[in-house]
Amino acid sequence: MTELRIGVFVCNCGSNIGSIINCSELADYAKNLPNVVFAEDNLYTCSETGLTKIKNGIKEHNLNRVVVAACTPRTHEPLFRGICNEMGLNPYYFEFVNIREQCSWVHQKEIHKANLKARDLVKMGVARSARLEALEKYQVEVTSSSLVIGGGISGITAALSLAEQGFEVYLVEKKRKLGGMLNDLYRISPNYEDPSEYLQLVKKVEQQPKIILHTNSEIISIEGYIGNFYVTIKGQNKVESVEVGTIIVAVGAQVLKPVDYYNYNGKDIITHQELEKLLKENKINQKNIVMIQCVGSRIEERHYCSNICCMNALKNAIIIKERAPDTNITILYRDINTPGTKNELYYRDVRKNEVIFLRYNVNKPPVIEDGKIRVYNNSLKDDIELDYDLVVLSTPLIPNEDNKALSQMLKVPLEENGFFLEAHVKLRPVDFATDGLFVCGSAKWPVSISEAIAQAKATAAKAAIILCKPRFEVEGSTARVDTEKCVGCEVCIKICPYGAITKDDNDQVLVRNVLCKGCGLCGATCPHQAISINHFTNPQILSQINALVERE
Amino acid sequence: MEFEPKILGFLCNWCSYAGADLAGVSRIQYPPNLRVIRVMCSGRVDPVFVLDALMKGLDGVLVLGCHLGDCHYIDGNYEAESKYRALEMLLENINLNDRINLDWVSASEGMRFADLVDEFTEKIKSLGPSPISSSTKDLKLLDELQAIKRVFSNSRIRSLIGRERKITLLENTYGETIDFEKFNKILKDALDSEFYRSQIYLSLLKKSASVKDISQEINIDKTLVFKNLLMLRQRGLADVAGVDGLDPIYKAL
Numbered sequence: 001m002t003e004l005r006i007g008v009f010v011c012n013c014g015s016n017i018g019s020i021i022n023c024s025e026l027a028d029y030a031k032n033l034p035n036v037v038f039a040e041d042n043l044y045t046c047s048e049t050g051l052t053k054i055k056n057g058i059k060e061h062n063l064n065r066v067v068v069a070a071c072t073p074r075t076h077e078p079l080f081r082g083i084c085n086e087m088g089l090n091p092y093y094f095e096f097v098n099i100r101e102q103c104s105w106v107h108q109k110e111i112h113k114a115n116l117k118a119r120d121l122v123k124m125g126v127a128r129s130a131r132l133e134a135l136e137k138y139q140v141e142v143t144s145s146s147l148v149i150g151g152g153i154s155g156i157t158a159a160l161s162l163a164e165q166g167f168e169v170y171l172v173e174k175k176r177k178l179g180g181m182l183n184d185l186y187r188i189s190p191n192y193e194d195p196s197e198y199l200q201l202v203k204k205v206e207q208q209p210k211i212i213l214h215t216n217s218e219i220i221s222i223e224g225y226i227g228n229f230y231v232t233i234k235g236q237n238k239v240e241s242v243e244v245g246t247i248i249v250a251v252g253a254q255v256l257k258p259v260d261y262y263n264y265n266g267k268d269i270i271t272h273q274e275l276e277k278l279l280k281e282n283k284i285n286q287k288n289i290v291m292i293q294c295v296g297s298r299i300e301e302r303h304y305c306s307n308i309c310c311m312n313a314l315k316n317a318i319i320i321k322e323r324a325p326d327t328n329i330t331i332l333y334r335d336i337n338t339p340g341t342k343n344e345l346y347y348r349d350v351r352k353n354e355v356i357f358l359r360y361n362v363n364k365p366p367v368i369e370d371g372k373i374r375v376y377n378n379s380l381k382d383d384i385e386l387d388y389d390l391v392v393l394s395t396p397l398i399p400n401e402d403n404k405a406l407s408q409m410l411k412v413p414l415e416e417n418g419f420f421l422e423a424h425v426k427l428r429p430v431d432f433a434t435d436g437l438f439v440c441g442s443a444k445w446p447v448s449i450s451e452a453i454a455q456a457k458a459t460a461a462k463a464a465i466i467l468c469k470p471r472f473e474v475e476g477s478t479a480r481v482d483t484e485k486c487v488g489c490e491v492c493i494k495i496c497p498y499g500a501i502t503k504d505d506n507d508q509v510l511v512r513n514v515l516c517k518g519c520g521l522c523g524a525t526c527p528h529q530a531i532s533i534n535h536f537t538n539p540q541i542l543s544q545i546n547a548l549v550e551r552e
Numbered sequence: 553m554e555f556e557p558k559i560l561g562f563l564c565n566w567c568s569y570a571g572a573d574l575a576g577v578s579r580i581q582y583p584p585n586l587r588v589i590r591v592m593c594s595g596r597v598d599p600v601f602v603l604d605a606l607m608k609g610l611d612g613v614l615v616l617g618c619h620l621g622d623c624h625y626i627d628g629n630y631e632a633e634s635k636y637r638a639l640e641m642l643l644e645n646i647n648l649n650d651r652i653n654l655d656w657v658s659a660s661e662g663m664r665f666a667d668l669v670d671e672f673t674e675k676i677k678s679l680g681p682s683p684i685s686s687s688t689k690d691l692k693l694l695d696e697l698q699a700i701k702r703v704f705s706n707s708r709i710r711s712l713i714g715r716e717r718k719i720t721l722l723e724n725t726y727g728e729t730i731d732f733e734k735f736n737k738i739l740k741d742a743l744d745s746e747f748y749r750s751q752i753y754l755s756l757l758k759k760s761a762s763v764k765d766i767s768q769e770i771n772i773d774k775t776l777v778f779k780n781l782l783m784l785r786q787r788g789l790a791d792v793a794g795v796d797g798l799d800p801i802y803k804a805l
Contacts, residue, residue, distance in 0.1 A: 072573045103584075106576050106579070106580060106581055108579070113556070415621075433624060433625070491711050491714040495714055497627060517625060518592055519593040520591060520595065523596065524631075525631065527711035528707050528710075529710075536596060541601055542604060545604055549610060
């Protein structure tokens with residue numbers, strides 16, 4: 001084994017660390033730790049000067065491990081790993097010690113104790129660095145085509161965007177017709193556009209040579225990983241297998257049929273989706289129309305707000321009013337949700353337009369009885385009775401029933417309601433945690449058409465980042481199985497969130513590196529302690545604990 | 553001088569470590585007693601690590617992960633919870649359960665992170681130094697911890713904990729779903745008997761002894777000692793070494 005030669009670089013970060021931690025003393029302390037052959041402090045380790053000092057340190061002192069005590073690995077680790085790499089040192093031989101965010105900034109009034117803590121942290125880092133192992137990143141070949149699941153406005157937009165960039169796209173729609181919910185709408189809020197304007201995109205899809213269309217089709221299996229997904233599509237007459245590099249989930253959602261609500265009957269008590277159909281057919285001539293908002297949403301079993309129903313009800317009310325100004329329209333609501341620069345003004349306009357808004361109490365919801373609606377009014381502390389010829393219920397968009405099956409094929413999570421769950425609500429809104437998989441539109445939460453289009457374009461852009469390169473690099477910090485210790489009990493196979501662990505033809509358990517995310521769950525669970533987690537091995541972690549309790 | 557506990561923290565990279573970073577960026581001040589080991593997921597924390605830290609005399613161990621449902625690795629923190637709960641069960645037997653804590657901190661909860669560290673540090677301060685690290689080192693407790701560490705290295709126990717969520721949420725090999733209460737009882741029984749066996753085995757490793765001697769040494773009922781000795785014999789870990797009067801003497805193998 002080559003002799004360990006650890007170099008420690010302590011960053012003052014101007015005065016951010018230096019004003020609390022005595023960095024030159026800390027560097028002196030580090031010099032006396034086992035295997036440390038060089039240590040110094042710098043004003044800014046991440047500056048050009050600081051980086052040059054690391055490079056020189058590696059060269060002059062023949063360092064084979066580099067420890068930087070500075071800020072947080074969450075922001076600066078890639079930079080220092082890059083420097084190691086540049087100097088011919090395996091980037092996984094780099095170790096980061098956080099003495100700013102988790103020390104100097106949070107113990108400003110306890111300088112002595114902060115200095116003792118910084119020493120402990122450096123000692124732990126040095127001990128860990130001595131046990132670091134060189135790792136390689138894995139290169140994955142990428143098939144430069146994509147699968148888009150769902151042919152509604154999101155799916156169409158994503159598919160067109162990718163096709164126009166020159167990538168082949170398989171667009172799979174389970175119904176006969178593309179366009180999804182647009183086919184059911186009369187006009188689109190808030191500008192009363194005719195959906196057929198959007199449905200022009202369907203023609204574009206059909207004429208786009210790069211898009212291979214599968215209507216009346218469903219996905220029956222998905223195997224593989226980023227760059228190399230193997231998808232089986234079942235059409236009406238045939239089953240076809242295709243290979244793609246990325247997958248975009250754009251399956252949309254469905255309207256809740258309010259079977260258990262307000263004596264819904266599909267005749268004089270209907271949903272907004274059914275109202276749109278009647279508007280299209282010009283069949284609305286009722287005198288008294290009552291709309292009820294939040295039917296089956298924002299309740300115990302379905303917490304969420306469906307986002308699009310307020311604007312939709314307002315739009316339909318105006319359309320009816322314009323056709324027949326004598327119609328009495330009452331909207332029974334809990335809260336009106338009209339965010340955006342124009343929507344709130346639009347709502348105020350509707351109020352001026354002789355549409356009556358009555359707020360109802362969720363604990364005393366409206367009751368339909370003997371041809372009348374009774375609604376309790378909080379201000380009057382009494383019921384108001386309304387005549388009706390037509391009741392329109394604003395029901396939410398709910399997840400498709402087959403989301404669960406699809407999520408299991410993709411090995412991605414659903415949230416509590418059954419919508420698809422993105423990797424991070426703010427930082428990664430259209431990614432799944434698994435590489436190469438994306439989500440857009442109402443598949444993850446009911447959205448308006450403009451939002452659906454924006455998200456669809458985002459997924460196409462993200463997918464293109466992967467598709468435009470022949471190879472993709474994935475992290476080297478994955479799990480590995482010690483075949484001597486493994487007894488094949490399969491606990492790891494069942495526990496892996498990514499299905500990254502399988503058995504080969506010889507019944508030997510193995511980790512598929514490109515699927516493994518290095519979470520370490522299998523390592524902590526393996527009954528025979530036969531799995532070690534690269535870069536977070538047991539010896540590495542135990543060495544940190546040991547360093548912490550060691551007496552000097 | 554006031555007691556300054558040394559507390560080890562396992563923070564997951566995506567939520568709690570990021571929450572700790574945010575506490576720093578926001579300059580929220582908290583006690584300087586925590587020493588952090590960053591792991592990718594709280595589910596990486598093998599109970600053996602926590603036991604190792606306690607055996608080495610650290611005063612407390614804090615494990616922080618993403619909130620349930622927010623795990624970067626889908627459900628790693630649920631697995632962390634299973635492991636932690638099992639660990640807590642056995643540490644309760646030796647009164648050390650108050651020295652460990654598992655909780656959740658999101659990347660945006662800098663304040664919550666600081667509060668949790670604050671609370672836990674206060675709690676450990678009120679408990680006083682670890683009985684292992686104090687000058688009157690509690691050797692009996694160290695033996696018990698050693699036994700618990702053996703329990704959590706035992707493949708039967710590890711596989712039971714590893715299968716918990718599958719068995720209670722989905723179904724076992726025979727297509728049955730075991731309800732959570734029932735599973736907990738099974739787990740507790742398994743942990744307790746494995747704990748006895750480990751204690752008996754470790755005691756025999758030090759010195760061959762009769763059932764009565766062992767019973768006195770580790771302070772458990774003679775019937776229990778005998779029952780578990782039989783199990784150890786079956787596993788080939790103990791055997792009869794000789795006879796003292798009418799009492800058989802056992803040895804570790």
